[in-house]
Amino acid sequence: MQRYFMNESSLVFKQANPCLISDYINQHVGLHRIQLSGRSTLRSSLYHQKFGELDLCRVRYGGEVQVLSPGLGGDYHAQVILRGSCQLKQEQQLLRYTAGQVFLLNPSDEIDLIYSDDCEKFILKIPQQAFELACADNHWKVPAGGIRFARNYTHLQEISGLAGLLNTLCNEAEAESENLTRQPALYGYYARIIASKLLARLASNIHQESHCPQLAQFDKLTRYIEENIKNDIDIHDLIRQVRSSERSLYALFERYANTSPKNFIKKRKLEHIHQCLSEHARTGRNVTSIALDYGFRHLGRFSESYKEAFGVLPSETLKKSS
Secondary structure (H helix, E strand, O other): OOOOOOOHHHEEEEEEOHHHHHHHHHHHOOOOEEEEOOOOOOOEEEEEEEEOOEEEEEEEOOOOEEEEEOOOOOEEEEEEEEEOEEEEEEOOEEEEEEOOEEEEEOOOOOEEEEEOOOOEEEEEEEEHHHHHHHHHHHOOOOOOOOOOEOOOOEEHHHOOOHHHHHHHHHHHHHHHHOOOOOOOHHHHHHHHHHHHHHHHHOOEOOOOOOOOHHHHHHHHHHHHHHHOOOOOOOHHHHHHHHOOOHHHHHHHHHHHHOOOHHHHHHHHHHHHHHHHHHOHHHHOOOHHHHHHHOOOOOHHHHHHHHHHHHOOOHHHHHHHHO
16 A cells, blocks of 8 residues: 555655654644654654645654544545554544545544554545535535535545546656646646545535436536547537437537537546556556557647646656656
């Protein structure tokens, strides 16, 4: 598990006093206080990066520690247990999370967490707006009282592509901090995609069903595009899926995606390619083979489209991930 999420370029403290770690987290991630379990010589480590509105943090206290907080302001904290375990006190319940599990802390929740001696966690601070935008992207209604996650958990590997996406996010943040690149266009993209995956997999008060026939049609089309993203999808393929006229098809995409079907498909293909290139260290694939996989035959035009979408050439993304 610890092969994911941040390298030495993100290291802020190593073998440090846990109070230093706590002070730093208070400044950058969220207000809290810690209570040590008797041993004052605990040696803690902390990795941290900021990427737009997101904060990425990997922390280990090196001993049993209690973390208390009255709330997280306007942010959610996605917690991934990398090693060990932690316990969350909730009223009369004691919930235990172990290595490989993911859970969410809501902005207004009081927090009472106990880290095990060997606990190490990856924490992603996500602003409330990212979840609201993710709901808008998926046409889900945000409840009047705001989005709230249940205290259940899921396993990281059960959320399709999330581990690779988080690792890619860490790579992007570390490259930016080393002045290798700056891609502000990616900030919101990563935040919305991660928020969508968490909303789709973790229990919350969001109702994801749609009762609008037109919206149901659009959702069917987007699922079809995702399932066939490497194929050459044309207008007639989409028309057959929803049995509508070409004019109605264009109206659907204009209403729900603010673009044409062709541009929507192209955008999704480019996003998939960006993900593949960012994971080159694990896949070993090159730009040409990945572009051809997704139906881009003219590599010059593909490179221009990629740079327009992400601010860099595909070869630059590949170089960073290598």
